[in-house]
Amino acid sequence: MKIVGLTGSIGMGKSATADMFREAGIPVFDSDACVHALYDAGGAAVEPVETAFPGSTGEDGSIDRERLSAALRKDPGGFEHLEAIVHPLVAEARQAFLDAAERDGADIVILDVPLLFETGGHAHVDAVIAVHAPHDVRRERVLKRPGMTDAKLEAIIARQTPDSVKLEKADYIVETSGGFDDARQQVGKIIEALRA
Numbered sequence: 001m002k003i004v005g006l007t008g009s010i011g012m013g014k015s016a017t018a019d020m021f022r023e024a025g026i027p028v029f030d031s032d033a034c035v036h037a038l039y040d041a042g043g044a045a046v047e048p049v050e051t052a053f054p055g056s057t058g059e060d061g062s063i064d065r066e067r068l069s070a071a072l073r074k075d076p077g078g079f080e081h082l083e084a085i086v087h088p089l090v091a092e093a094r095q096a097f098l099d100a101a102e103r104d105g106a107d108i109v110i111l112d113v114p115l116l117f118e119t120g121g122h123a124h125v126d127a128v129i130a131v132h133a134p135h136d137v138r139r140e141r142v143l144k145r146p147g148m149t150d151a152k153l154e155a156i157i158a159r160q161t162p163d164s165v166k167l168e169k170a171d172y173i174v175e176t177s178g179g180f181d182d183a184r185q186q187v188g189k190i191i192e193a194l195r196a
Helices: 014-023 031-039 046-052 065-074 078-103 135-142 150-159 163-169 180-195
Strands: 002-007 028-030 108-112 127-132 172-175
Touching: 002 014, 014 028, 014 108, 014 127, 014 180, 028 031, 028 078, 031 046, 031 078, 031 108, 046 078, 065 078, 078 108, 108 180, 127 163, 172 180
Parallel strands: 002 108, 002 127, 028 108, 127 172
Antiparallel strands: none
């Protein structure tokens, strides 16, 4: 079974690309969705995150991302502390996904990991696919999101590996500025290449 990392900075079209692999019958592990589930009421991360960052849980029993962000801004080592809590829980869920995919006879699986290079995850996959779009296209996409500002976007970009590095290190690239049909064709060719 080939394990393939899918990555791309904010606004590149990574989620839409992951959906195209799903449509083609390839199992996809979505690390962002996994973190959301861990943060939801009853999720495995709620208690340890609340202990580390008191007041970060909302009235509904889930982690309130705005409160957590505020706590992280006050704590210089906060991100590392948060990652030390969340990353092992995500790794456990990812392993369960891989085990299930192998039992089901999958020949390829996709690990959708926005911070694949930042976390060193690229060292544990057989190939890397980077999703890309030009800066102006990506900026236009991201600024349409509710609550997003130029300042927030720049702060996110600053924490991510530069696109030039991702593109250089990737085995395959999906360029998303040409629209869905074009990207879907690229995905199809990548699947063929992975199976060859």
